[in-house]
Amino acid sequence: MTSARENTNGSGLPPVPSIPLTAESPATIAGETSIGGLVRDATAHLSTLVRAEVELAKSEVAGEIKKGVKGSVYFIVALTVLLFSSFFFFFFGAELLDVWLPRWAAFLIVFGLMLVVAGGFAFLGVRKVRKLRAPQRTIDSARDAVAAIRHRGESR
Known part of the structure; x- marks a missing residue:
């Protein structure tokens, strides 16, 4: 079994250990293996399945958290510009415009420029956060595992 942290398959997500699923009938399996061996195999396969699901969930959630952190940086920049911008620089700009315009119009x-800058960074943050998605591979894999466990003893 490989660890999810050792190798990647190029998709950005780690490979997941697999359980060999065969199309053998329950009678063939029972004839070749003792009950103790079957229980041991089932326990090992279930353990591998649970570990694989946990590793997949960890990797997908970690990837989405990284995207969320990157998107939240834009919100932080927007708040910084809005709250901690250089008061004297903007005051200077208003006083400079006061030379050509009435004082109220200059300010x-x-x-308005301060609001446009803050709105631009907020827009960039919203765009990044909207790209966050649910860990779909984990959800699909868990559904498949539950379906396989439910139909394990049934003949086809």
Whole structure:
């Protein structure tokens, strides 16, 4: 069994250990293996399955958390510009515009520019956060595992 942290298959997600599933009938398996061997094999396969599901969930959630952190950086930048921007720089800009415009219009323009910059960074943050998705491979794999366990003893 390989560890999910050792190798990747190029998709960005680690490979998951697999359980050999065969199309043998229950009668053939029972004739070749003792009950103790069957229980041991079933326990080993179940353990491998649970470990694989946990590793898959960890890797997918970690990837989504990284995307979320990257998206939240834009929100932090937007708040920094909005709350901790250089007061004196913007005040200077308003005073400079006051030379050509009425004082109230100069300060209104500077305030509007500050809001546009903050809105731009907030928009970039929303775009990054919207790319977050549920760990679909884990959900599909868990559904398949439950279906396989439910129909394990049934003949086809």
